[in-house]
Every structure is written in structure tokens, then in C-alpha cells.
Amino acid sequence: MTSTTAARTGSGSEGGARFLSGYGTRLAASYVGLIVLAGVLVGLFLYYGEKDVFVDFLVDDLARTARVAGSGVNSGQSPETLAALAREVSRLTGARVTLIARDGRVLADSEADPSSMENHADRPEVRTALRGRTGVSIRRSATLGSEMLYVAVMTGDGLVTRLSLDMAFVSTALARFRSITLVPFLTVCLLAVVLALRSAGRITGPLREMSEVAREMARGNLQVRAPVDGPREAAELGASLNHLASALQARMAEVDTARRHLETLVTGLPSGVLEVSRDYTITGANPAAERILGFRLEDVRDRHYSTLFRSYPLTQALGAALERGESSRLEVETGRGPDSAVHISISPLRDASERLLGAVLVFEDLGPTRRDARVRRELVANVSHELKTPVASIKALSETLAAGAMDEPETAARFLAHIARESDRLERLVKDLLELAKLESCEARLERAPVGLNSLVSRVAERFRPAMEQKGVTLVIHLPEVELTVSGDEHYLERALGNLLDNAVKFTPSGGRVTVDLAGPPAVGKDPGGRPWAEISVTDTGPGLGPEAVPWVFERFYRADADRSREAGGTGLGLAIVKHVVQAHGGTVGVRSGGPGTGCCFWMRLPLD
Template identity: 30%
Template sequence: MFKSIRWKLMVVYLLMIVFAMQLISLYFMKSLENYHLQNHTENIQSQSNVLADFLERYFVAGIQNDRRELDTLVRDFAKQTRAEIQIIDREGVIVSDSVNPQFVGQKSVQVEVTRALLGSRGEAIRMDADSGQRKKILATPIKTNYDVVGVVYIQSSLEPIYKTLKEINTLVTTAMIFVLGITSVLVIVLARTITTPLMEVTKKASDMAEGNFDQEVKVTSDDEIGKLGTAFNQLTYRLRDALDENAKEKNRLQAVLDHMSDGVIAADADGKILIINPMAQKMIGITEEQAMIKNILDVLEIQEFKKDWLHLKKKHTFETIIEHQELMYQLHVSPLKTDEAKDYGILMILHDITEREQLEQQRREFVANVSHELRTPLTTIRSYTEALVEGADADPELRGRFTEVIQNETERMIRLVNDLLELSKLDSRTIQWKFSKIDVNVVIEDVLDRFYMQLKNKGIQGILDLTEKPAYAIIDRDRVDQVLNNLLSNAIKYTGNGGSITIKSEEVIDQGRKCIKISVKDTGTGIAPKDIDRIFERFYTVDKARSREMGGTGLGLAISKEIIKAHQGDIQISSEINQGTTLSFTLPVERGGL
């Protein structure tokens, strides 16, 4: 019970009130006692002084002559002061007593009398041995011309005063008990007024500690308790806001992790996985439930890390490349730190560099192909030039043939360099495009007319299958013309005499867009399935010898693909061995962003 703040407040308040009342009562009774004693003393002192003035003439004239008158005077004063009065001469002998006449003639040995005979007033409060009463004793010297001739000795009972004080003390005590009872009730009410809101706040806080944050206390006052309730409510509001913000931040972080293109794995100091995002799960081929019960080194199968896990945890940020399930990942490892800069785990980020490595391999192959394609004509030119220098130019027929070869190889190199420059511009997007709305059928007809003689020489039939109405699209005519040139040129190269090439245009819906689809279909040798996926790679040719013999660079289809891609279209190929090849591409009727 006494652990409750309500009881503590009640006990403390009551003790304080009792102590205060006792202190006030003690001070009051002591002050009242001093007041009555001082008043009583002043009264008998004034009576004593008056009596001493009256008795001066008796001692001057001689006490023996007026003895009866002296006793009458002393008794009268004694009645007025309600005290016992003795008159003592300069020898200390009692000459008159208002109560006990038998003491007359005896010598007084009181200390106060001795002090008065010396010229000073004697004063004391003494307990009477016979009656047990407290008495006020006062000895006043009687002086004539500064000489002490006698003493007025007065004994006054103080019992009436103390009786009155006792009655007052009883009354005060009764009042204190009554006031203490009323105060106890007020203290209980006050304690409940203070503790009830505190108990409510405590209960609400306990509920919050259990996870129920939807709490609010009633504020019924503007005092400190009311301010505490207001502060508690504000705390709950801010806590709910903070939790909501934390939940939103967690959701944002989860959304970022879920949609990252890189894999993210966080582990504690023992290697136990704490977080693994969907991309990391996909890369490693594991579910989140499976990952959470495994060690990160077992999941990644990093044998060299297993040998020195402690050293790995102590490392600062570093990167390495690992292979996992025939894929290559760039692994970025950094320590997880607390606010006190203490490591408590590691963070690993996996970046799939398989495609980048493939592109790097293609780049190396591209450089090798360029070097090879340039070296071959250069070697030929060098050989024929050396032959001419060494005397072959003396033979006009031989000189003409050598010069023709040098010219052909030079033109081949020029075409190769031009194609390379074209690809470079397409890759760097530095080409100035000139888009406009043009009838694609007109472009197709112009291209076919341009190849009329080549088709006639090989006996190849050129067939047009165009839309009945104009097929308008937003295109760069020169670039689309270049694509058609490449496709038709390749079709002529790989189509035997007596074959046919069909160029078709049609309106289609591709990915929700209205497009013009153009197809170039030949009846040539066709392409093997293993080569179709690589047909648009740079310098890739199905028959390198034949292509070089016909002056091809192996870049035509790569350039065509980039041009169609810039037109926001798509290019596709289908082919069967000895059944011919069909190359088709789409051109959107309305170009986005134009």
C-alpha cells in the first residue's frame, strides 16, 4: 500500500500539517506564556515600585512609630496584587508580613533580598516546596538619597496563569484535532486529484509499452498535471508519426531493394543472412526462406572467403569478381557499422557483369575483326605494290591487272572505313536526323529501280507487293534508303540466277502502335539456325570468303539495325537453308517525341 504515490502523498502531507500545527501551537503557547508572565511581572513591579515610594518616609521617620499603619498599608497592597508581601529593613530583618506576622523580626536570607539590599532588583520564579506551586519572586530596594534603607519582597502565585494556559492548550489541541480531521479529508481529495491523472498516464504508458500506441489521456486542467497529460498526448502523436514514417521508410527501402537491378545481401558478424533482395535471390537461385537459415558464404559458395572469414570482416570496403552458376558477378563488400563505429556485419552488393563481359569479348572480337579486315587489303596492296616496284610494271597487261586489284582493295578499305564511321556516329548519336512524313512505297520503288541492272544481269525477278494506298511514316529518307540498299544488296548476293526477290509493305499493329512493315524476301541459299542469332553482330558473316569476294564488310546489317532502332522500330530475320531468307523491319506511323 505504501508503495503507492497516493499514500506517500497523504502521509507526507499529514506529517507536514501535524508538524506545522505542533510548531505553531508551541510557538503560540510559549508566546502566550511569556506575555502573561511579562504582564504579571510588570504589574507586581509597578505595585512594588509604588509601595517602595510610600515606604521611603517610613524608613526616614522610623518604622517603630508607624508600625500599625505600615502593616495596614502592606495588607492593602497585598490584597490588590493578590500576593504575599514582606517589608525588610537594611539589616535584612522582616519588619512586616502580609500573610505571616510571626515572621516579623526574623532575618531573611533570600538571594533576591540580598541582591536588593545591594541596590539591584532581585527577580526569580521558584517552585514552592510545600504547595508545589510556581511563584514569582520580586525584591525591590527602598532607597533614600541613593541609599538602600529597605526591601519590598513580593511572592506572587503563577498558578492562575498556568491554569489559564492549560485551558487554552486544551482548546488549541481540540481545534488541532478537528482541523487535522478536515485536513486529512482534503489531503485525500488532493492526493486523488494529483494521482488519478498520473495513474491514467501510467496505465496508458504501460499499454504503449505493450505495443498499443493508440492512446490518449483526458486533460482536465491547465496545471502541471494537465501539462503532463498534454505532453503525453503530444508524445503519442509524435511517436505514432515516427512509427508511421519509420514504416513508410521501411516500405520505401523495401521497394528500392525489391526493384534494384543489383543483388543486395546483408549478414551479421557470424555470416547469418539478415536481408536478401529479390534480385539477389534470382541471381543465386535461392528463396528468402532458404537464405535466412544459411550462412552467406555457403550461399555464395566463396571458398577463399571461407578460409579467412575473420579477415574478411575486418577488411574495409573492397571489390572482387566471382563466378556463380556460369555467371559472373562483381562483388562489392563493405562493413556494416553502428553509431559507435563498431562493425556488426557486412553488406554485399552483387552486380551482374556477365553481359558486360560478353560485350567486352565482342569488343575484342570487333577490334580483331577490324584489324583483320584492314590487314587483308593492306597486305594485298603491299604485295602488288612491291611487285610493281620490282619491275612488274614493265608488262602493260600485268601492270593493268595489278593496278585494278590495288584500286579494288583501296575502295574496299574506303567502304570499310565509311561503315565504321557510320557505326561510330550511330553509337555516339551524333548523326543529324532529318525526319519527315514520307510515303515509304515511293522509297521502295526508287531502291528497286536502282538495282534494276544487277537484277537483270543475274536473271533475278524483282517483285513489289505494296499497299494500295500510300504508306506514310515519319522517317529519315536517306537512312531508310540505306537500310533497303543493304537488305536488297545482300538478297542479290545470296540469290542464284533465276531466283526472285519480293519487297512487301503492309500496315500492322506492333506493341500497340500503328506501323508500316517492310519485308525483303529472297529465294537464296538461306542461313543456318546457329548463325541467325548472330547475324546482326558487327563483322559477322555467314560465308566470310564469299562476302569478301563480293566486297562486303560485314557491317551492313549492324548499321541497318541501329538505323531502325533510331526510328523506334524493330528488325527481324527468318531463314531456312536452301529456302531463302526474309528480313523485315517496322517503321512507326507516328514517331514519339517528334
């Protein structure tokens, strides 16, 4: 370890010595060149135009002083403040200070009363300053009566700051300048210092840039690059820093790609994912979680998880995950319905150092599974119930015939006719069940074609007219003058309308009336897609429906009056078939009834072409 450190230190010292040696040679040569050049310039300066050069230097100095002095001046300041500022600047610089407004009024003067001074708008240096340049003028002062050097600049909010020196001061300074021989050497020294600073800047400049690049990288900006020019060592350091930035950029791109893949995976999961922090607040969720639990993430973010769940077993399991890092699985009722429940898998969330950060809840919606199981149970119960009566009847009649009723022709004929009716009822029930199963599972293939509703309604209604006349029921048909056309399966549409008419015939008493109406726009509205509806309605004068029956009348095996329905020979599936046929065509169904004894109006709406 010690030898390695020493070797490194020795190598660094040798490199530093080479670096300093080369740098010293270049710097010494620069010094010699500057001294020679300075000696020549000083000789020429002393010989030619020292006064002009001195005055130029003096003008520059006065101009800078005027800008600094006028940077804090504005026209809103009081005359006393301006006068005090002028006197202070005069005391520090030895120059006379005058503050002049844009219109030439003298606002303050370090040596005279502004009210006694004339307007200075015509002074050449003032005019030049008001044009945005440095105004310079040498002339006799009307106030002091001596030749003065005037330097004026525009500062502040448009004010002119003018500094002036007596030319006698310039002459005295020039005399002293000529008598002091050390000035050229001091000038050379100053130039040498400037050159040294410039050389140091060439070294430290790239280092400063690399330092700024490193700070940008720390802020997350990996696009920046360090300079690779300048001294060799600085260039190598810049290249290493750029290599580091490229490697970090590639690694961050990989991390970002992995993060996006994970986000896409979580977003597309059918299972709900919920993230909970150590303080039991919700920090994240995927769309499936929002759908299953019926919330929006922006509404529950940073709120306690009990906003969504109120379950003591879940609280215990979540506490075990957040406090002890234990995983668990359980089922929780969501309270959103009789079948609403979720299966939850809870896993602790840790960082790279295995420190607990929170927990992740992955849950499966058990609602559809429970609903399907309930529907299957209800279907089996309903089918068993519907089959029980005709099967029992057939069995009883068959046993009676077998016991000797066959020897009585009239009784045997009556029993056989009853067995045939019950068999037909069983056949209709089985056919309706098969048809309904196809429609619900979308296995029924609709052979779509343009279907004229006027002719379809007329044809199906007329098919039921004999049965209505035999029962003493009046049939009324209302058709529009314009032919209404939909895209659909004519066989299924006839079946749906036939079921509505069959239902009306069964429940309309003798002397009643069944009215079939076909209506289109503008009497009927439009579907959600903006297409106009066509409505077929069948209105009867039967027993009507109570308000409690209206929501369920299109469900399987539902009967508002079970005894009357069975007497009429219904299977309890006709209206359910109507609903599924119309929905398969993109339409809707419904019923209107004023209550018992007021009749019913069953309608189905289909989108027109």
C-alpha cells in the same frame, strides 16, 4: 549526497503535509456538511413517507438481485436446473423466486409446483418487465393468500425473473427501523465513506490516466497526451509527461526522416547492396542487387546466401566479417554467363554496443566492363582481319609495280584496277564502321518526318534492278494498295533497305529471283505499345542459312560463308547497320531460312503512325 537526499525528503514531506492539510480541511468540511444534511434528511425521512422510501429501496434491491440471478438463466436449461436455481436464490435472499417464460408459463418457482400455477402473462409486473422495464406490483397472491410485493425484470434470453416478498416482512422491518436510532448515523458514515472515495478518485483518476498514457508511449503511440488538470502536483506531472512525449516524438521524427533518406539512397544506388545475418541468411537487398544477380528478395529472404553465390573465397571473407568483424574486398564469378562477375566489398554490421549483427555486401557489376573489353578486343581483331587482306593485296601489287611491272602496260593496268577495288573496299569498310559507331552510340541524329513506305520501297528496289538484270536475277515487287506511312529518317531507312537488297544481289545466283514485299495490318501484328507494324521483307533464292547462323547474322563482321562474302566485296557490317537503323526507329529485324540451299527472307518491321 546525504544532504541532497535529505533536502529532497524534507521538501517532499513539507509538500506532502501541505497537500494533506488542504485535503483534510476540504474533507472535514465535506463531512460536516454531509452530517448536517444527513441529519435533516433522516428527520424528514422518519417523519414522512418512510414506507414508500423503504419500499422503493426494497424494489431496487430486488430488481438488482433479479438481474444478477437471471443473468445465467436461459430457456434451454432443464426444469430441474431452473428449480434448483430458484430455490438457491430464494435461500440467499429470503424472497420467493419465480422464473416465467415470454408466453407467461411458469418455468420454476421456489415455493410452488410450476405445473399447478396458472399462466402469469396477465400479471401487471410481468407485462411491464416484458416491455423492458422493471415491473412492480403489490397485491394478494393467489397461491399464498397474502399481500405480496412483486418485482419482475427481463433477463437471460427473454425470460422474466420475478422476486416477491411478503408485505408483513416490510411492516416488521419498518417497525424495527423506527426503533433503531443508529441507522441515520450509519447512513451518514456510509455517505462520508462514499465522499472520501470520491475525493480519492479525484486524486488517483489523473494518475491512472497518466499511467495509461505512459503505457501507450511504451507501445509506440507518441500522439497521446496526459491530462493537466486536477491537483497541482498531478497537473505538473502531466505537463512533464507531455513534454517528454513531445521530445520523443520530435526525436522519432528525425530518426524516421533519416531512415527514409537512407532507404532512398540505398534504393537508388547503382551498386548492389545485400544484408546477411549472423547465421549467413539473406535479410535484405536493394533493387540494384536484384537486377545484377537476377533474383527477387521475397524469393530468397531468410535463405542461405549460397543461394546466390557459390564461392569458397567469398565464404572465407564473409566468415571473417561475421565472426571477427573484418572487412574485405574480392571479385566473384556469378556463373550467369562468360562475363558475369561482381566486385564485392564486405563490411561487418554492428549495433550501438559494437555487437556483431551481420554483414553488408556492396557489389559492383563487372559484367558490362568485361563485355565492353571483350567487344573492343573482338572489334580490333575483326577490323584488323578485314584490313589485313586489302592492305596486303595493295602492298603486294604496289611492290610488284615498283619492281618493274609498270613497264608492262596490260599488267600495270590490271594491277592498278585491283588496287582501286581494294581501296574502294577499304573506303566502304571505314565508312560503314563510322556509320555503325554513330548508330551504336546514339550519336546519329534522325531527322524524323512522315515517310511513305510504298514509294520508298519502289524507289530503292528499282535502283537495284539494273544490277540484277546484268546478273540475270529477276526482281519482283509487291506493294499494298493503301499507302503505309511511318515517322522516320528517310535517308537511314533507304540505307537499311538498300543494304538488304545489296546483300540479296550479292548472294543470289544467275537465274534466281529477289522478291520485295511490303505488308501492313492486319497481315502484320502490333508492337508492344499497341501500334500496328509495317513489314518490309526481301526474299532471295541464294544459298540460305544454317540454323546455327541465324542468331548471329546481324552481328558485326559475321559471315556465314566468309570466302563468298569477301569475293562479293562485302564489309560484314551491312546487316549490323540494318539492325541498328531499325532499332533506332523503334522496330525489329529478323531472318527466316529453311536451311542451306533454300534461300533467305530478311525482314524489318517498323511501327506505323
